[in-house]
Amino acid sequence: xxxxxxxxxxxxxxxxxxxxxxxxxxxxxxxxxxxxxxxxxxxxxxxxxxxxxxxxxxxxxxxxxxxxxxxxxxxxxxxxxxxxxxxxxxxxxxxxxxxxxxxxxxxxxxxxxxxx
Amino acid sequence: xxxxxxxxxxxxxxxxxxxxxxxxxxxxxxxxxxxxxxxxxxxxxxxxxxxxxxxxxxxxxxxxxxxxxxxxxxxxxxxxxxxxxxxxxxxxxxxxxxxxxxxxxxxxxxxx
Numbered sequence: 313x314x315x316x317x318x319x320x321x322x323x324x325x326x327x328x329x330x331x332x333x334x335x336x337x338x339x340x341x342x343x344x345x346x347x348x349x350x351x352x353x354x355x356x357x358x359x360x361x362x363x364x365x366x367x368x369x370x371x372x373x374x375x376x377x378x379x380x381x382x383x384x385x386x387x388x389x390x391x392x393x394x395x396x397x398x399x400x401x402x403x404x405x406x407x408x409x410x411x412x413x414x415x416x417x418x419x420x421x422x423x424x425x426x427x428x
Numbered sequence: 429x430x431x432x433x434x435x436x437x438x439x440x441x442x443x444x445x446x447x448x449x450x451x452x453x454x455x456x457x458x459x460x461x462x463x464x465x466x467x468x469x470x471x472x473x474x475x476x477x478x479x480x481x482x483x484x485x486x487x488x489x490x491x492x493x494x495x496x497x498x499x500x501x502x503x504x505x506x507x508x509x510x511x512x513x514x515x516x517x518x519x520x521x522x523x524x525x526x527x528x529x530x531x532x533x534x535x536x537x538x539x540x
Contacts (some may be wrong), residue, residue, distance in 0.1 A: 316470070318470075321468070344527045346527065346528065348531075353437075353516075353533075353534065353536065354533055354534065355432075355434075355518050355520075355531030355532050355533050355534050356471070356518070356531050357531070358528050358529070358530070361527070361528060401470060401471065403470075403471075405527045415461070415473065415476055415486075416471075416473070416527070416529060417473075418463075418470030418471040418472070419470050420468060420469055420470045421469075421470055
């Protein structure tokens with residue numbers, strides 16, 4: 313049972329344009345969501361997160377939107393740069409800050425390619 | 429610099445042999461985790477530990493074992509009971525009350 317889904321295996325975008333990566337979840341107990349970026353043969357690095365009490369969080373070129381009623385979140389990258397090319401993972405946690413802190417459920421990942 | 433160190437980066441083992449993957453952190457984090465990544469799939473949780481001398485099974489613990497004798501170390505043993513051990517293994521840690529996990533660089537295990 314895939315509780316966190318990233319239905320687009322890949323996304324190709326022109327440099328300077330917006331990249332939108334999507335993520336859906338099924339577990340209504342998830343209350344904290346994170347995006348990680350990963351290069352091949354390396355560990356993921358944290359990008360941005362959002363708590364379920366918010367619907368938007370922004371950090372520089374990265375913005376995450378959360379729609380709780382639809383159980384959907386998205387990551388917007390504006391403007392996209394060639395260095396953004398990587399695999400992006402959506403992750404979710406239940407009872408954030410409590411006993412389950414750091415125990416993450418990941419989506420399958422989306423490969424983003426930004427063309428110069 | 430603080431961080432998580434996994435060693436080795438690449439590991440080859442013969443089928444039927446146990447193998448231990450190392451994970452050390454100097455971030456003074458309380459909790460540590462082992463995830464496995466397979467092609468086209470997200471990371472799946474194998475084991476996690478929130479304090480020394482205590483650990484819990486994750487979603488795919490069968491065929492694996494761990495220990496947490498020191499706060500900074502969380503080694504993972506892939507036993508011969510693991511049916512498909514070839515994968516990319518990632519160790520992570522978090523501080524108390526935090527959900528943001530810091531990851532090591534990973535170990536690619538290939539069983540031949």
